[in-house]
Each structure stands twice: as C-alpha cells, then as structure tokens.
Amino acid sequence: MDNGSERARARRSVKRDAILKALLQSKSHPSAEHIYNLLKQELPDLSLGTVYRNLSLFREEGLSISVGVVKGQERFDGNVSPHSHLFCSCGAVVDIDGIGIDEELDIKASLLSGCEITGHEIVFHGLCPECKNKKERSGGN
Amino acid sequence: MDNGSERARARRSVKRDAILKALLQSKSHPSAEHIYNLLKQELPDLSLGTVYRNLSLFREEGLSISVGVVKGQERFDGNVSPHSHLFCSCGAVVDIDGIGIDEELDIKASLLSGCEITGHEIVFHGLCPECKNKKERSGGN
DNA sequence: GCCTCAAATAATAATAATTCTTATTACTGA
C-alpha cells in the first residue's frame, strides 16, 4: 500500500501543534475560545477559526473528545482514555478518575433498547472542590 | 375555594400548556425549534421566543430536563425521572430505560474527587434502531 | 359591564458561538 496519502495529512503546522499541546496540557477542559485566549499571547496571529478548525480535526482523528456543551460552548478534552466528568454549576468541568467503565452496561442497554451501543460515559453533576468549599464556608451544609 | 396565591402563578396560558403537552408527549427529545414547528400548525401565532421562554421555565420549575446539546441545539425531555439516553450520530436521542442508577457511584466519585456530587447520568453513544437497521441492510455487520 | 393590574405573548433586535468563504501563504515534490 501507498502511504503517500498518509504522509499527506497532518504534517507540518506550528499552530496545529500549539493547539494540540495546549489541549493536552490543560486540565480545565477548555473551549475553543479558552484555547484561543491562551495561545494568542505566544501566537499573536492565531485566529479563532483556526482553533475551531483544528479542534474539529483532532476530534475526527481521535486525538481529542468533546465532553459536552457548557453555557453554549463546546468543551474539549485531550485525554481520550475513558473517564468521567463532573459538571459544576459554575461552568467548571472536573475529571473524575477511578470510576471504571462497566462494559456489561453497553450489552444490557443494547438488549433493552435495540440500539447498537459503542460505549458510554458517566456524567456527574454537583459542585467542584472550589464551589464546595465556598458553599461550606458560607454556612451551607 | 380561595387559594389566591396558588392561582396567581402558572395559571392561564393556552400556549404554555400546549408546549408542555407537546414536550410530555414527545419521545424524540425535541429542541425548541422542533416543538415550535410542531405547534405552529395548531397555533399559528406562536412565536419561537415563547417556546424558548417556556422551556426554560419548565426546566427551572423541574417539569423538564435538558438532555444535552446536539448539533448546536439543546434537547429537552419531559420525563424527569432518572433514566439514560443514547445519542445517535444521526442526531436522534433515544431513551434507555431499565438501567438503574447506582447511587454508590456518587459516593465513590465524591471521595475520589473532592467534589460534591448531586447525581449522575449515563450517556450512551451508538446507533439508534433505524440507523442500526440501515447499516445492517447495507452490508456492514 | 368597565377599570386596573400583572403576567403572557409576539415581534424583533441583539448577542454569542460556530461555520463558511476567500485570498494568501508555506510547504512538497517534480
């Protein structure tokens, strides 16, 4: 087989690399705008459209995932291994590691629904550590 | 009988009732636009803003939930009892009933992360029955 | 039956996120 076509995609690109690196290093599950603001300093001629474009590419290539939409903005994660997230009412998205994925659930759901299930994720709701502390300090609970 | 203050809120509103009824009857987890198109026939002077406004109210009042954003559009569900959903790549959202919520998970996640967890949901990915059939008929597995 | 008040509504303007378009630039292979 001819991997010329392979070589043809996803080569050279300073900005692509910077966007991917920023995504991989971030723990905050950033939005496109978030990454744009982060990189604008070191890459002043970066455009928001380029960030959107590359984030879409990463997702298609399996280099990243979308963890959901918060306040209208899509949030991304460079950690593609299966793990869970908590969505805080303040807008923060927090990794929840250590919750195993029960593959039996997919089989069960498939039988129950007649759907073809390729996987699942667990979405937690509540308060991130900061908001939890703030609430406790102000007398709640 | 006189419970004036009760009567004072959420009384009269043909449109509110129609929107709520459409949401409760729908199994497709409609978007605001979806409901608007549905009701426009019987209520020609319904406005999209009214649909958005009432869907927000329902969510605040606990009469409905948001199940997520698909292709930029928020999708709602009048079934507020805990249950799971499958998100198909075609945009369909399918109820997955019969998957119990494991409350132990919330406690475990809380201990693991330092977050305050108020609940969780399971989000399945895959193909809805229609897309599954289509795929099988066209030869793929 | 009229009047007043408050809430619901429609229409539309405004806003915000995302996608699309176009021209330009940079790299690659011949």
Add this chain to the structure above:
DNA sequence: TCAGTAATAAGAATTATTATTATTTGAGGC
C-alpha cells in the same frame, strides 16, 4: 524554480439563544 496542495487568517455569514419592548389577555374589584 515551478506547480500543486494544504494550512492559514480574516472576516462574513449562519444559526441558536436571549433580551427588549409594546401589545394582548384574563382576573378581580368596583
């Protein structure tokens, strides 16, 4: 060097959602 291709920036266009404003509706008191 040159042609071809992909990446890019900038901004226009699109789309979903929210905010604003004036109007309408219905309830209750007179």
